[in-house]
Amino acid sequence: MPETKPMKNLTYLLTLGLALSLHANAEGDLTRQTPNTLAVNLGSEDGRMVFEPSHLEFETGKLYKLVLVNDSPHPHYFSSVGLARSVFTRKVQTYAPNGDRTAEIKGRIQEIEVFPGHKAEWWFVPVQTGEFNDLVCSVNGHEEAGMTGSIKIY
Ligand SMILES: [Cu+2]
Structure with missing residues (x-):
């Protein structure tokens, strides 16, 4: 017919x-969008105790690739309970100094320590808004020396 x-x-x-x-x-x-890449230096090459930049802003619903770069002589943490509670983590990818990928981690992330010369990428989607003044490096003495920062999710 x-x-x-x-x-x-x-x-x-x-x-x-x-x-x-x-x-x-x-x-x-939302985890399969093209990521917005943002790099943060943990410490500095000359050994200063800083996050650069020390203020970060994210928008809910967008995928971010937060690149944590440690070109300093010390190990450093990137730790913010406020951020950790406000995002959905797709993965964390770690890199050796020669650029080789060394690990991919999935699941809820609380804080990340990056060793001298190494790099880690935290891929996440912020799911709730907030302002947090709790970004800190939790290595003994580093917070007091200036490794603090703030995060806003809008
Ligand atoms: Cu530190």
């Missing part, structure tokens, strides 16, 4: 509807 014109239109609309819903599902996975 040949397809009638209204039947063809219905088939077209059903196909279009399916295509649109598949598209909506792809966009719905």
